[in-house]
Amino acid sequence: MVRVIKAPEVRYAELLDCAQRLFFVHGYDNTTVNDIIHEAGLSKGAFYHYFDSKSALLEALAVRMARDSMTELQPILDDPELDAISRLNALFAGSRRYNIEYAPQIRKTFEVIFRPENIVLFHRMDQAVTAVVTPALAKILRQGAEQGVFDVPDPIAFAEMLLQFRLSLATMMNDALQQAKAGNVDAAAEALAERMRLYGLAIDRVLKLPDGTIEVAEKGFAYALISEQ
Amino acid sequence: MVRVIKAPEVRYAELLDCAQRLFFVHGYDNTTVNDIIHEAGLSKGAFYHYFDSKSALLEALAVRMARDSMTELQPILDDPELDAISRLNALFAGSRRYNIEYAPQIRKTFEVIFRPENIVLFHRMDQAVTAVVTPALAKILRQGAEQGVFDVPDPIAFAEMLLQFRLSLATMMNDALQQAKAGNVDAAAEALAERMRLYGLAIDRVLKLPDGTIEVAEKGFAYALISEQ
DNA sequence: CAATAGACCGACCGTCGGTCTATATCAAAG
DNA sequence: CTTTGATATAGACCGACGGTCGGTCTATTG
Numbered sequence: 001m002v003r004v005i006k007a008p009e010v011r012y013a014e015l016l017d018c019a020q021r022l023f024f025v026h027g028y029d030n031t032t033v034n035d036i037i038h039e040a041g042l043s044k045g046a047f048y049h050y051f052d053s054k055s056a057l058l059e060a061l062a063v064r065m066a067r068d069s070m071t072e073l074q075p076i077l078d079d080p081e082l083d084a085i086s087r088l089n090a091l092f093a094g095s096r097r098y099n100i101e102y103a104p105q106i107r108k109t110f111e112v113i114f115r116p117e118n119i120v121l122f123h124r125m126d127q128a129v130t131a132v133v134t135p136a137l138a139k140i141l142r143q144g145a146e147q148g149v150f151d152v153p154d155p156i157a158f159a160e161m162l163l164q165f166r167l168s169l170a171t172m173m174n175d176a177l178q179q180a181k182a183g184n185v186d187a188a189a190e191a192l193a194e195r196m197r198l199y200g201l202a203i204d205r206v207l208k209l210p211d212g213t214i215e216v217a218e219k220g221f222a223y224a225l226i227s228e229q
Numbered sequence: 230m231v232r233v234i235k236a237p238e239v240r241y242a243e244l245l246d247c248a249q250r251l252f253f254v255h256g257y258d259n260t261t262v263n264d265i266i267h268e269a270g271l272s273k274g275a276f277y278h279y280f281d282s283k284s285a286l287l288e289a290l291a292v293r294m295a296r297d298s299m300t301e302l303q304p305i306l307d308d309p310e311l312d313a314i315s316r317l318n319a320l321f322a323g324s325r326r327y328n329i330e331y332a333p334q335i336r337k338t339f340e341v342i343f344r345p346e347n348i349v350l351f352h353r354m355d356q357a358v359t360a361v362v363t364p365a366l367a368k369i370l371r372q373g374a375e376q377g378v379f380d381v382p383d384p385i386a387f388a389e390m391l392l393q394f395r396l397s398l399a400t401m402m403n404d405a406l407q408q409a410k411a412g413n414v415d416a417a418a419e420a421l422a423e424r425m426r427l428y429g430l431a432i433d434r435v436l437k438l439p440d441g442t443i444e445v446a447e448k449g450f451a452y453a454l455i456s457e458q
Numbered sequence: 459c460a461a462t463a464g465a466c467c468g469a470c471c472g473t474c475g476g477t478c479t480a481t482a483t484c485a486a487a488g
Numbered sequence: 489c490t491t492t493g494a495t496a497t498a499g500a501c502c503g504a505c506g507g508t509c510g511g512t513c514t515a516t517t518g
Contacts, residue, residue, distance in 0.1 A: 001466090001468080003465090003467075005513085005514070005515080006465090008465075011465085032505060033506060033507085034504095034505080042467095043466060043468060044469095044508095045466060045468065045508090045511095046465065046466045046467070048507070049465065049466070050465095052507095053506080053507075054505095054507090119348045119349055120348055120349065123348045153423070154420075157420065157423050157427055158427060161397070161427055161428070161431075164393075164397040164400075168390070171393075172389070191383075191385075194382070195386045195389070198386055198387060199390070201434075202390075202431040205430075205431065205435060206427060206430050230497085230498065230499080232496090232497060232498070233497085234482085234483065234495095234496060234497075235496090237496080240496085261473080261474060261475080262476080263473095263474080271497080271498095272497055272498040273475095273476085273477095273497095274477090274478085274496085274499070275497045277475095278495085278496060278497075279496095281476095282475080283474095283475065459518105460518095461516100461517085461518085462515105462517080462518100463515090464513105464516105465512105465513085465514085466512080466514100467510105467511085468509100468511100469508105470508080470509085470510105471506105471509100472506095473505085474504090474505085475502105475505100476501105476502085476503095477500105477501080477503100478501080478502095479498100479499100479501100480499095481497080482495105482496080482497075482498090483494105483495085483496075483497090484494090484495085485492100485493095485494090485495100486491100486492090486493090487490100487491080487492080487493100488489100488490085
C-alpha cells in the first residue's frame with residue numbers, strides 16, 4: 001500500500017468519520033476493522049496506533065457525538081432572553097426541527113440503529129450524550145423551580161426522566177416508521193402522535209403546568225417525520 | 230467424549246438453562262458456544278443440532294422468559310375480585326415483592342446485565358417480555374376506562390408507556406446499586422425513592438387519579454432493595 | 459548530517475462461530 | 489432377529505475476525 005503521512009488529528013478524525021458512516025450504515029458488529037481501514041486507506045498497524053481496540057474507537061466516537069450535542073444545545077442554554085419553559089420548548093423544538101430536516105437520513109439510521117445487533121452502538125451513543133446533557137437540563141429545571149414555574153424538588157432526577165422520555169420517544173418513532181413502511185402511514189402517524197401527546201401530558205402534569213405548556217410534539221410533526229417523499 | 234443420549238426436550242431445556250446461567254454471569258458476548266457445550270456436557274455437533282446459531286439460542290431463551298413472565302402474571306389477570314386500579318397495584322407490588330425477595334441475585338444480575346457489552350442480552354429479553362405483556366396490560370387499562378376510573382383513550386399506547394417506565398426504573402435501580410456499592414447507601418436509596426415517586430406521579434396524573442393511587446414504590450422499598458445484608 | 463520520534467505497514471496469531479463427515483442409538487418394518 | 493432410516497452425538501476442521509509484533513519510512517531537531 002502507498003504510504004501516506006498525515007497530521008495525527010486529521011487521521012484520527014478521518015477514522016472517526018469512516019467508522020461513523022460505516023457503523024450507521026452496516027451496524028457496529030457488521031463493520032470489521034478491515035472495512036474501516038480499507039475505507040480510510042490505512043493499514044492495520046496504523047489503526048491500532050490510534051486506537052487500542054475496536055471498542056475504543058466506538059468509545060471515542062461516542063465522546064465526539066456528546067461534544068457535538070452540547071455544541072448544538074449551547075445557544076439555547078446561553079440565550080438570556082428565555083425563561084425555563086421557553087428553554088425546554090426550544091430544546092424540544094430543536095430536536096423536532098432536526099428530526100424533520102434530516103428525516104430521510106434519520107429513517108435510514110433508525111432502521112440500522114434499532115436492529116437488535118446494533119443496540120451496543122445506540123447505547124454507547126445515548127450514554128455519552130446523556131452524561132453531558134443531564135446537568136445542563138437540570139440547570140434549566142433548577143432555574144424554573146427558582147422562578148416558581150416548575151414543581152421540581154429534585155432537578156437531576158427529573159432531568160434523567162426527561163431524557164428517558166426522549167429515548168422512549170425515539171424507540172416509538174422507529175416503531176412508527178416500521179409500521180408506516182408496512183403500508184399504514186396514517187395509522188402509524190396517529191399512533192405516534194398519541195404517544196407523544198401522552199409523554200407531553202406526563203411532563204406537564206408532573207411539573208404542574210397547564211396541559212400543552214411543554215410541547216413535546218404536535219400531530220403534524222408525526223406526519224412529517226414518517227411520511228415518504 | 231462419552232456419548233450420552235437424552236430426550237430432546239431435556240437436552241433443549243438443559244442447554245437453555247446453561248446458557249441462561251452463563252449469559253447472566255459472564256454476559257452474552259463473553260460466553261462462547263464452547264463454554265456452553267462444555268457446561269452442558271455436549272459436543273458442538275449436538276449443539277448445532279438443537280440451535281441454528283448462538284443468536285437463535287438467545288432468541289429461544291427470550292421466548293422462554295416471556296412465557297415464564299406471563300405465567301407469573303396470570304393469577305393477577307385472572308382474579309375476578311380485582312378492579313383495574315388494584316390490578317395495576319398488584320402488578321407493581323408483585324414486581325416489588327419479587328425484587329426484594331431476590332435482591333441478592335438481582336444485585337448480581339444488574340451488575341452484569343447493565344454492563345455495556347450485555348445490552349444485547351437485556352434488549353432481547355425485554356423485547357420478548359414486552360411483546361406478551363403489553364396486550365395484557367392494555368386489557369387492564371381498557372377495563373379501567375370502561376369502568377370510568379382511568380382516562381385512557383389509547384390503551385396500547387399507555388401500556389407501552391408503562392412498560393417503558395418499568396424499564397427506566399430498572400436502569401435507575403442499577404444506578405442506585407452502583408452508587409450504594411460506592412459507599413453512599415442512604416443517598417442512593419433516597420435518590421431512587423425520589424425517581425420512583427416521580428414515575429408514580431406521572432402515571433397518576435396522566436390517568437387523572439389522586440396522587441399515590443398507583444403505588445410504583447414507597448421509600449422503604451428502595452432501602453430494602455439496595456441495602457446490603 | 460546523524461539521531462530520534464512516531465506514523466505507518468502487513469504478515470502473522472489465537473479465538474470464535476459455524477460446517478461437515480462419521481458414527482452410535484433407537485424404533486419400526488420386514 | 490435383521491435391516492433400514494431417522495435422529496442424536498462427536499469432534500476435526502474452516503474462514504473470518506480482532507488484535508500483535510517486528511520492522512520501515514519520513515519529518516524534525518540538535
